[in-house]
Amino acid sequence: MSALMAFFYDRTMSALEKACLHDWRTELLAEVKGEVLEVGAGTGANLAYYPSNDVRLLLSEPDDAMRKQLERKVAFIQRDDICLTSLKAEKLTLDDNRFDYVVASLVCCSVANIEASLAEIFRVLKPGGHYIFIEHVAAKKDSKARRWQEWLTPLWRKFAGNCHLNRETEKAMARAGFQFEKIQRDAMPDSVPIIVRSSIHGVAMKPFN
Numbered sequence: 001m002s003a004l005m006a007f008f009y010d011r012t013m014s015a016l017e018k019a020c021l022h023d024w025r026t027e028l029l030a031e032v033k034g035e036v037l038e039v040g041a042g043t044g045a046n047l048a049y050y051p052s053n054d055v056r057l058l059l060s061e062p063d064d065a066m067r068k069q070l071e072r073k074v075a076f077i078q079r080d081d082i083c084l085t086s087l088k089a090e091k092l093t094l095d096d097n098r099f100d101y102v103v104a105s106l107v108c109c110s111v112a113n114i115e116a117s118l119a120e121i122f123r124v125l126k127p128g129g130h131y132i133f134i135e136h137v138a139a140k141k142d143s144k145a146r147r148w149q150e151w152l153t154p155l156w157r158k159f160a161g162n163c164h165l166n167r168e169t170e171k172a173m174a175r176a177g178f179q180f181e182k183i184q185r186d187a188m189p190d191s192v193p194i195i196v197r198s199s200i201h202g203v204a205m206k207p208f209n
């Protein structure tokens, strides 16, 4: 992402935050505790939603411009239980079975390789650990929204930090081995543009065997 896009990211997202992301982040992140990894942390949109007790947070953001905004926010809130890294989701170079929770919001649409990213998230989670996700995803096959998504994605990716409008993220998560504990689909309100309205959010578990 360019420095300009990173600078305006929070402002660009504010309508979507009000429409639904604020509620979803509040609901999903309230349960987080222990060793927590957030991948693609961006400018730190989730920071305000993590509980202040019993959370040791590793924030990963590979984009330099986004990470600068993130560093500023982390410095501002003055929590000493937060560390930053620039690791990409596809290659986390962290120990197997380390984290109680992995969090990713609006990230699977942008990663270069979704299968490799989910495999890495799965690997670093403890058995019984939880993956908290919020993603905009492909609309139903043969729908008008899906046709727009397929048509626009090649161009959209170039201007929106590699964001794909048409990823079937739920299927990819199931293929990676996750078990869904809670999932809500197609839940963005009508005020959100049709090409990003289809979404999933919830909690998935890495099974014990």
Ligand SMILES: C[S@@+](CC[C@H](N)C(=O)[O-])C[C@H]1O[C@@H](n2cnc3c(N)ncnc32)[C@H](O)[C@@H]1O
Pocket: 001, 039, 040, 041, 042, 043, 044, 045, 046, 060, 061, 062, 063, 066, 087, 088, 089, 090, 104, 105, 106, 107, 110, 111, 112, 113, 161
């Ligand atoms: C749409 S932003 C979402 C930021 C934040 N998570 C949020 O909820 O607002 C997508 C983020 O994913 C990051 N990203 C892109 N490719 C990535 C990768 N391969 N691994 C990890 N993060 C990546 C981008 O740099 C960007 O910060």
